[in-house]
Amino acid sequence: MGSEVSVRAIISKEFCSKSEVILNVRKRPNAINGGGLIVRNCSQEVAFRVDGCGTLGLKNQLIVKDASDNSLLLIRKQGGVVQALSFYNKWKGYSEDYEGTQKPVFSIREAVLCFSKRCPIRIYMEGKHCTRDWDFEIQGSFSDRDCVIKDHNGTIVAQVGVTEDIVKTMLRKDVYYVVVQPGFDQAFVLGVIAVLDNMFDGATRC
Known part of the structure; x- marks a missing residue:
């Protein structure tokens, strides 16, 4: 018998699989529902959607939805005086409970003074779910669709890449895959991908 898969549910156990999951991400044209991302599973069924400001009409706000169009995560970029005085660009992700109350789930920080596209994003x-220090880190270049999400122990929980037939085409930034490791929360990973897409002038950004 194989070892039991450890489930790391952050949004919900519903989005944690006992086996590796490959999600195909595609840019949604601005002419269709205001842009954003559409995410399909290996059966080509819609698994998630990401709406950006083209749909929401609000800059620096993103929503991750499931296949039934239910909102899973609301993500906002910090702004105002606090952001202006900070050394980081900061995003915060919130989930909603059954009463509609927003609960903070995670924050993502990108160093403002970073001169390399491969600077770690934490x-x-x-x-x-929190620890005393950062919990996950993005290593590599999301801009090139070549990066991994690692936990604090250095374990890869998700990987972003491009298939060989796409890698040399102009579509490499519009069509890519995300491999999520067994037991890890796919909805959370898509929340991170949504922020990275926005950071690097993707389909969710106006």
Whole structure:
């Protein structure tokens, strides 16, 4: 018998699989529902959607939805005086409970004074999932669709890449895959991907 898969549910156990999951991400044209991302599973069924400001009409705000169009995560970029005085660009992700109350789940910080596209971007969890330091780190270049999300122990939990037939075409930034490791929360990973897409002038950004 194989070892039991450890489930790391952040949004919901519903989005944690006992086996590796490959999600195909495609840019949604601005002419269709205001742009954003559409995410399909290996059966080519819609698994998630990401709406950006083209749909929402609000700059620096993103929503991750499931296949039934239910909102899973609301993500906002910090602004105002606090952001202007900060050394980081900071995003915060919120989930909603059954009463509609928003609960902070994670924050993502990108160093403002970073002159390399491969500078680490770190993720800090809220509540019961948090540690004393950063919890996850993006290593590599999302701009090139070649990066990984690692936890604090250095374990890869998700990887972003491009298939060989796409890598040399102009579509490499519009069509790519995300491999999520067994037991890890796919909805959370898509929340991170949504922020990275916005950071690097993707389909969610106006």
